[in-house]
Amino acid sequence: MTTKTSLLMVLTAIGAITMVPFSAYASASPDIPDPNQEFTLTGAGATFPFPLIDLWRVQYNDAFDNVNLNYQSIGSGGGIKQHIEKTVNFAASDKPMSEAERELAPGTLHIPESIGGVVIVYNLPEVPNKGLNLTSDAVAGIYLGEITRWNDPAIASENPGLDLPDKEIVTAHRSDGSGTTFIFTDYLTEVSPTWDEKIGKGKSVPWPMGLAAAGNEGVAAIVKSTEYSIGYVELAYAFQTGMAFASVQNGDNSAFVEPTLETISAASSGVADTLPSAEESWVGVSLVNAPGPDSYPIASFTYLLLYDDLKSVTDNKEQAKAAIHLIYWMITDGQEFSSSLLYVPLADSVIELGKQGLAKITYDGEQIWNYESDASMDLEIPKWIRDNAKWWSEGLITDQDYINGLQYLIQKGILKV
Amino acid sequence: MDEKIGVQSRQRINSDQIFKMGATIAGAFVLVMIVLMIFQLVSESYPIWEEEGLAFVIGTDWNAVEGRESFGALPYILGTLTTAALAMAIGVPLSIGIAMFVSDAPPKIGAPLGFLVELLAAVPSVIYGLWGLYVFREYFIDYVEEPLHLAFGDSIWLFSGNPFGLDIFTASVVLAIMIIPTVSSVAREVMRAVPQQQKEAAYMLGATKWEMFKLAIFPYSKTGLIGASILGLGRAVGETMAVTMLIGSATGANAIPYSLFDPSQTISGIIASEFPEASLAGLHLPALIGTGLILLAIAMCINIVAHLLVTRMLKVKEGAINN
Numbered sequence: 181m182t183t184k185t186s187l188l189m190v191l192t193a194i195g196a197i198t199m200v201p202f203s204a205y206a207s208a209s210p211d212i213p214d215p216n217q218e219f220t221l222t223g224a225g226a227t228f229p230f231p232l233i234d235l236w237r238v239q240y241n242d243a244f245d246n247v248n249l250n251y252q253s254i255g256s257g258g259g260i261k262q263h264i265e266k267t268v269n270f271a272a273s274d275k276p277m278s279e280a281e282r283e284l285a286p287g288t289l290h291i292p293e294s295i296g297g298v299v300i301v302y303n304l305p306e307v308p309n310k311g312l313n314l315t316s317d318a319v320a321g322i323y324l325g326e327i328t329r330w331n332d333p334a335i336a337s338e339n340p341g342l343d344l345p346d347k348e349i350v351t352a353h354r355s356d357g358s359g360t361t362f363i364f365t366d367y368l369t370e371v372s373p374t375w376d377e378k379i380g381k382g383k384s385v386p387w388p389m390g391l392a393a394a395g396n397e398g399v400a401a402i403v404k405s406t407e408y409s410i411g412y413v414e415l416a417y418a419f420q421t422g423m424a425f426a427s428v429q430n431g432d433n434s435a436f437v438e439p440t441l442e443t444i445s446a447a448s449s450g451v452a453d454t455l456p457s458a459e460e461s462w463v464g465v466s467l468v469n470a471p472g473p474d475s476y477p478i479a480s481f482t483y484l485l486l487y488d489d490l491k492s493v494t495d496n497k498e499q500a501k502a503a504i505h506l507i508y509w510m511i512t513d514g515q516e517f518s519s520s521l522l523y524v525p526l527a528d529s530v531i532e533l534g535k536q537g538l539a540k541i542t543y544d545g546e547q548i549w550n551y552e553s554d555a556s557m558d559l560e561i562p563k564w565i566r567d568n569a570k571w572w573s574e575g576l577i578t579d580q581d582y583i584n585g586l587q588y589l590i591q592k593g594i595l596k597v
Numbered sequence: 598m599d600e601k602i603g604v605q606s607r608q609r610i611n612s613d614q615i616f617k618m619g620a621t622i623a624g625a626f627v628l629v630m631i632v633l634m635i636f637q638l639v640s641e642s643y644p645i646w647e648e649e650g651l652a653f654v655i656g657t658d659w660n661a662v663e664g665r666e667s668f669g670a671l672p673y674i675l676g677t678l679t680t681a682a683l684a685m686a687i688g689v690p691l692s693i694g695i696a697m698f699v700s701d702a703p704p705k706i707g708a709p710l711g712f713l714v715e716l717l718a719a720v721p722s723v724i725y726g727l728w729g730l731y732v733f734r735e736y737f738i739d740y741v742e743e744p745l746h747l748a749f750g751d752s753i754w755l756f757s758g759n760p761f762g763l764d765i766f767t768a769s770v771v772l773a774i775m776i777i778p779t780v781s782s783v784a785r786e787v788m789r790a791v792p793q794q795q796k797e798a799a800y801m802l803g804a805t806k807w808e809m810f811k812l813a814i815f816p817y818s819k820t821g822l823i824g825a826s827i828l829g830l831g832r833a834v835g836e837t838m839a840v841t842m843l844i845g846s847a848t849g850a851n852a853i854p855y856s857l858f859d860p861s862q863t864i865s866g867i868i869a870s871e872f873p874e875a876s877l878a879g880l881h882l883p884a885l886i887g888t889g890l891i892l893l894a895i896a897m898c899i900n901i902v903a904h905l906l907v908t909r910m911l912k913v914k915e916g917a918i919n920n
Contacts, residue, residue, distance in 0.1 A: 357874025
């Protein structure tokens, strides 16, 4: 008898869950910008996502022509500076804010908006196309100056089909501080204890050797014009210029992975479970050597930075609402434009993280967007439970079997008792 | 009549006063700018002087990695001075030669040539940089650096480095081209200012063209020519874009040039390269601003030395005339 009563309670609970997915004010997307007002939103920072943000600016303006975005691609450092000085609505950075920077800008949220991959390009007359395989040890060895010739066993043993010459390797790197260098040195630090000890990671590092040039185009120019050279550039830049690029050993050391939008995207799903929430520190976050056999190992998120209370950086609440809607649009609808510009779209789990971050934003302490996660609506009751209920009511299965099914629902968090 | 004069003089007084005010403001403006600049540079670079002290000027480490920060500007000071000196060594004789030709050639040839040389000054430095990187460098490696390296690489240390075309030699040659218009146009004006009688007197004594330059023009225009060179040096020391693209942008101890074919880095180059991404927290930004302060000090020293040189020569000349 008692069992029957509690079962009834559970059934009522199922009804309650399916019937009330929304609380009174919650909604799945933020309010659109007030159509009766004109808004100008300002952002500043990283140059890497600039083409994408610029396309977003145009596309968003098509949809909401009363909102204009003014994004200055002055570099991540400059963006963080303006963010700290509160002169822009949001900033963009290729590198998470350091602890010291977070102290200068308390209440900063990190919202990943795209993913960048770094590709190792080379100029080998003997290997005119892509396809050179490089282990992580080989990449680190080359940039440390320990592997100096192309026919070194560390390279040759992984490329049995290629005719590697007995020529000196010329390395090229960025002379300007850059997020690309940060991603690349983050990778080298991860895979090589020697690199970690001697050099470390950063936007500008004390390179032990090699030629330097400014910008992706500068590094590409050196590699293109110098035979037997090797360098690193952004994925999009390597693809657009048609340079030969290497497949790099994955984090599991199980295969060589060619850099593509898919393999870099795989890297981001590989770490999705370990990401912090938007208001926490992202210092340690890295897509480098992400788990998974298809994960390309040299990649990183690029972030939008904004304050958890927008009063200090916006004119009024309506502008703050417009800012939130714009960012929301960027990480949801805007993602479909990423691949056309060779940017890697975000995985759903990362988008969800961004949405939860945006929901935390307030204006003068007042919440702007009461977000009800889609996730709770995904928690459907499996079909076999429904069948179980039918069979139980028809007396085809035992009480115990039915209770087992309900316990499964409780375990999965679909039912709460 | 008297009244009219009075009005005129009053008007003159008014315009004099306006002129005085205008000139004072203009003069004060320069001074205020310099003082503000120094103040800003000192205050923003203060943390690095506090941390490194004199080691910042004589140190050779340059590490911006968080937690391992260590900064010394010596390699960039050396890089700046070396490229500027090399550029002067190549550019100044060439410029004076151009000035000699233009000032003494028939106007039909001299005028258009002078115009063309001045046109070089209108080319933006990024164009020089791109041209140097994509065009000049390739030829320079093949026809200058490689042959020099093959011929003298083993015997003369100057040519010992491996020639890649991104080094102080390439940067200095392009820099030399960039200072030519400044130096040669000022030198030409200085030479033109030499009284015609001087030149004719030299010719009357039976001087050849070269002897005329040696006897009549150079002694007369010496200070002016030094002034012209100093203007060129000013440009060479501060030039950023083209040099940054061509010098190879080494950092730290790697940036100390041992041979002509070694990459290096200049002060303005390191600022241009690293400033946009320098972190606000930490010492990187103060270090870069500190190098700016050093550059300002170098520029001031150059100007003071030039000033002393010119005034000393003037004295010598006055003495000669008085005797």
